[in-house]
Amino acid sequence: MDIKSIVLSEPVGEKIEVKGWVRTFRSNRFIALNDGSTSKNLQVVVDFDQMDEALLKRVTTGACIAVSGSVAESLGAGQKVELIADKLEILGDANPEEYPLQPKKHSLEFLREIAHLRPRTQTFGAVFRVRHAMQFAIHKYFNDNGFFQVHTPIVTGSDAEGAGEMFRVSTLDPINLPKTDDGEVNWKEDFFGKETNLTVSGQLEGELFAMGLGKIYTFGPTFRAENSNTTRHLAEFWMIEPEVAFNDLFDNMTLAEDCLKFTINYALEHCAEDLELLAKRQDDEEKSLPQDKRTMPLLEKLQFVANNEFVRCSYTEAIEILKNSKPNKKKKFNYIIEEWGADLQSEHERYLVEKHFGKPVILYDYPAKIKAFYMRLNDDGKTVRAMDILFPGIGEIVGGSQREERYDVLKKKIEEFDIEEESMWWYLDTRKFGTCVHSGFGLGFERLISFVTGMNNIRDVIPFPRTPKNAEF
Numbered sequence: 194m195d196i197k198s199i200v201l202s203e204p205v206g207e208k209i210e211v212k213g214w215v216r217t218f219r220s221n222r223f224i225a226l227n228d229g230s231t232s233k234n235l236q237v238v239v240d241f242d243q244m245d246e247a248l249l250k251r252v253t254t255g256a257c258i259a260v261s262g263s264v265a266e267s268l269g270a271g272q273k274v275e276l277i278a279d280k281l282e283i284l285g286d287a288n289p290e291e292y293p294l295q296p297k298k299h300s301l302e303f304l305r306e307i308a309h310l311r312p313r314t315q316t317f318g319a320v321f322r323v324r325h326a327m328q329f330a331i332h333k334y335f336n337d338n339g340f341f342q343v344h345t346p347i348v349t350g351s352d353a354e355g356a357g358e359m360f361r362v363s364t365l366d367p368i369n370l371p372k373t374d375d376g377e378v379n380w381k382e383d384f385f386g387k388e389t390n391l392t393v394s395g396q397l398e399g400e401l402f403a404m405g406l407g408k409i410y411t412f413g414p415t416f417r418a419e420n421s422n423t424t425r426h427l428a429e430f431w432m433i434e435p436e437v438a439f440n441d442l443f444d445n446m447t448l449a450e451d452c453l454k455f456t457i458n459y460a461l462e463h464c465a466e467d468l469e470l471l472a473k474r475q476d477d478e479e480k481s482l483p484q485d486k487r488t489m490p491l492l493e494k495l496q497f498v499a500n501n502e503f504v505r506c507s508y509t510e511a512i513e514i515l516k517n518s519k520p521n522k523k524k525k526f527n528y529i530i531e532e533w534g535a536d537l538q539s540e541h542e543r544y545l546v547e548k549h550f551g552k553p554v555i556l557y558d559y560p561a562k563i564k565a566f567y568m569r570l571n572d573d574g575k576t577v578r579a580m581d582i583l584f585p586g587i588g589e590i591v592g593g594s595q596r597e598e599r600y601d602v603l604k605k606k607i608e609e610f611d612i613e614e615e616s617m618w619w620y621l622d623t624r625k626f627g628t629c630v631h632s633g634f635g636l637g638f639e640r641l642i643s644f645v646t647g648m649n650n651i652r653d654v655i656p657f658p659r660t661p662k663n664a665e666f
């Protein structure tokens with residue numbers, strides 16, 4: 194039986210077998226056993242006199258064991274039932290001289306170095322059970338709302354975001370590159386006969402499907418070779434990208450807000466035990482901080498976001514707010530906002546969300562210059578129908594837009610952005626044949642998990658983080 198079922202059904206009197214990893218073994222009598230099915234440990238009681246001493250010596254933290262015995266009501270505090278062991282078998286030893294995890298508090302930095310073992314800790318067990326539930330909630334949300342999932346390619350020839358932050362995919366020998374007559378690398382000889390890279394977004398291909406299936410979403414790995422060593426950036430992350438025919442920017446905002454609230458509520462409902470544990474972790478972590486530096490308690494924060502309407506604020510309004518803000522006037526921001534057109538840094542985003550509005554904020558109608566080529570130009574000729582959703586503690590969690598559906602305008606934009614038009618023929622075709630208003634957004638899955646679990650560093654919510662100079666495991 195797995196431990197989750199035992200805790201749920203409390204099968205007192207039954208004979209069962211469990212397998213799992215030893216968390217602690219105290220007083221030569223009580224083993225706290227965990228098998229990952231739940232954050233809860235099963236208390237296994239061994240009778241020292243009945244068991245082989247050499248065998249019990251091998252019951253150390255991290256060892257994998259199988260125990261059979263009968264379930265009994267527990268007299269001790271902390272658990273309703275326990276397992277009285279008749280038979281204990283060591284499946285795999287964990288030499289305490291070498292095993293790096295001990296029943297004490299380890300720093301998250303240390304655990305990142307042993308990311309192959311951290312799934313065995315209470316915190317990471319909770320994080321990754323929540324992550325699983327959240328991805329299920331995303332699929333449930335879109336499926337229940339009539340969306341179709343599309344598997345967009347991971348290897349592509351395009352740069353969807355036009356930011357040039359791509360990982361090249363090539364089978365050419367770097368020491369012996371084939372050259373053209375004028376000395377350039379001859380990509381025609383590469384595997385795909387052209388330059389290819391790992392995708393930075395499935396959006397462009399997603400749009401093609403929205404123009405046939407109506408409502409689609411993608412949920413896949415995404416790669417960005419940006420040299421950002423922050424707590425919110427990964428070089429490999431997972432993104433959810435819905436795309437909807439006939440939706441305008443405001444429908445898009447409504448969809449994104451509804452989707453976020455649904456998935457957060459799903460976690461509150463289905464991951465209560467793990468979230469409580471993570472909430473307690475956050476409390477412990479912040480205990481030493483002064484009151485004004487502490488974040489809202491985790492569960493309160495999640496309920497707050499799930500139950501309050503997000504603020505909608507145009508970029509132009511936001512610039513006014515920021516210009517007149519205290520940190521701007523007192524030159525406390527690293528980037529002082531001087532005029533309309535400035536790109537917003539995370540310090541500005543966080544000011545708006547955490548200080549000014551105190552709620553998630555949807556910023557929209559950004560200057561065309563600081564956004565991607567595919568966003569629909571407004572009638573003012575200088576802003577585009579873009580929207581970013583900003584969350585407390587996270588900053589940007591969603592980026593989306595209404596797409597430029599007018600052939601001529603899009604073609605001109607492609608020229609202005611210096612994008613190779615020939616490589617975009619298929620994208621432009623959708624505007625030539627049966628074009629329509631449509632919108633979509635990208636939700637960064639790890640940023641969502643970071644928010645829901647209260648784990649401040651994005652490296653702690655993906656199994657094996659890829660960041661600059663780091664691709665271990």
Ligand code: 4AD
Pocket residue numbers: 353354393394395396417419425426427428430432434435589590591592593594633634635636637638639640
């Ligand atoms: O704002 P971004 O770059 O938008 C797009 O890629 C669009 N194609 C989406 C669309 O309209 N279909 O990225 C979307 C989201 C961000 O808001 C952020 O949550 C996440 O993806 N994100 C990252 N997460 C982790 N590490 C990174 N390096 C990220 N870059 C973006």
Ligand code: MG
Pocket residue numbers: 581589591592
């Ligand atoms: Mg963005």
